[in-house]
Structure formats: structure tokens, C-alpha cells
Amino acid sequence: MILGIDVSTSITGYTLLDSTGKIVECGHVDMRKEKNFFKKAALVEDALARITSYTTIQAVYIEQPFLFFKSGGSSAATMAVLQKFNGVVSWVCYNLFDIEPQYLRAQEARKLCGIKVPRGQKAKKVVMDFILDNVPDFDVVYTRQGNPRPGYADRADSYVVAKAGLTRENQETKDSN
16 A cells, blocks of 8 residues: 655645555544644554554655745745644554655656646646646535635645555555566
């Protein structure tokens, strides 16, 4: 099983794929109402610990947070908190699964999945559209306005990370044979 995680301090998405790429579990942890950093980490830990009760994880892939500033993007303080939270979630994964997580940049993960984001388009929408068109077992709940409910874009991103991780694992196995 491959676990893919899209880490955020507001909503963290996770997807568990079997060796064929089928979704075993896809969920998210909504921490928007929790202000305490460590309680947020505990919520993520609880969600991931539940997975250990019924399966064995072979690899953990985590989306790497941004390492540079871009116009209109996050502040240095926000990026520092995200880096810190990413580190805590990485430790939680290592502690729970006894596996050192591997990291993928969002752009790298999308490329491994064959997702191209045209210039000027929002990556989150392109990813969601791609998944809805190509992954029949991915479910989305919508708001009354027809938008995905909070957390579903994070699930989609975690699916991309997990699928890219599975692709990378399969490439490495092929190369070693």
C-alpha cells in the first residue's frame, strides 16, 4: 500500500492506494477550527493511526511544501509554519509506519500522473477535473453552489501524490529488474 499526503495546517488530505492504483481509502482531516498547532498534529496522527489498524504501508509520499516565494503567495511566516507542520506530519508517519517518508514537489507529482496545468489556469481545478475524468472511484461532495466541499481538493492533491509515488515505486522496481 502507498500512502500519499497533502499537508496543510487547515485541511490535510490523505489517500491510500493498493499496488494496482485502486483507492483503498481517501480522506481528509479538517483542522480549521483548531488553533493549537500540536492539537492539529494530533488530529492528523489519529487519522493516520487508524489506517495502521487494518493494513501495512509500504511507502509514504508527502507533498513537499513550497520552497520559494511567488508574487501573491504566502508570507514567510506562513511558509515557516507549513514547513514545521510538514516536519511534524513526517515524524508522525515515521513513528506510526516505521517508514521514512519521501517527498514530491506538486509539479513533479502532477507530471508523473500525466496532468498538465496550462498557463493561467488554477492547478487545483485542473487536478480535480483530471481526477473526476480519470479516476472512477474518487468521490466528491459538492456545495449548493456546485463547488467541491472543503477538503475534497486536498483529497485530490493527496491522490496525485499517492499515484505519483506508486508510479515512482513501479519505475524503481522495473529499473532494478
